[in-house]
Amino acid sequence: xLLAIPSRFLSRHCKIVYLQLNRWRNAVICIALVYVTRVDxxxxxxxxxxxxxxxxxxxxxIQSQGLVKISGKIEYxxxxxxxxxxxxKVEALEIAHMPIxxxxxxxxxIQKIVGKALxxxxxYQLHDRDVKQKMLKxxxxxxxxxxxxxLLITLKAF
Numbered sequence: 001x002l003l004a005i006p007s008r009f010l011s012r013h014c015k016i017v018y019l020q021l022n023r024w025r026n027a028v029i030c031i032a033l034v035y036v037t038r039v040d041x042x043x044x045x046x047x048x049x050x051x052x053x054x055x056x057x058x059x060x061x062i063q064s065q066g067l068v069k070i071s072g073k074i075e076y077x078x079x080x081x082x083x084x085x086x087x088x089k090v091e092a093l094e095i096a097h098m099p100i101x102x103x104x105x106x107x108x109x110i111q112k113i114v115g116k117a118l119x120x121x122x123x124y125q126l127h128d129r130d131v132k133q134k135m136l137k138x139x140x141x142x143x144x145x146x147x148x149x150x151l152l153i154t155l156k157a158f
Contacts, residue, residue, distance in 0.1 A: 037067070041149040047071040048145055049091065056095060056106070066095035068110055072118065076143045078156075081126040083143065088118040 039050045049071045057063045069092040072085045093107040126133040126140070141154040 041145055041151070043149040044147055045071065045149070046073065046145050046147055047087075047089075048074055048085075054095075054110070064095050064097060066093060066098075068093050068114070070114055070118070074123070074143055074145060076140065078141055081137045081140075082122050083124040085118055085121045085123050088114050090114055 037051045037053050039048065042049050049069065052068045052070060054066045054068055055064075056066055068090055070088055071091050072088040075084045075086045076082070077084065090107060090111045093103055093110060095103055095106065098106070126137045128134045128137070139155045141156045143154075144152045146152045
């Protein structure tokens, strides 16, 4: 399954926050979620893992690009035939040319943004116009990522 978080959704989540860098310096930063770059199922995890490219601007100081590695669970709603991302969590943050202490502070802010921006986001919907999807819709009950990096699909009995 391809994680299809709409780009219009990601670009709406530019967050401007006030961040204290140290005792003497403060900064206003703008963090924009840009696009999803990769989706993985990892052995030993019951979560889907993906990366989002971000654009980061600390006003008056740094403009940079980075990568946020996120994991979450997939939930299927059989009534609406939609797949949702739930329980998103920032696993790692990579930003070029930024001190580690600042990256850690930014990661805390990004976790809050990701928690609000990606919770219960529709990542896919089965459509009636595709015969295979329509057939799947009729019998699909749930989808779960297993610990051995596979999708476990539960079908309804006829």
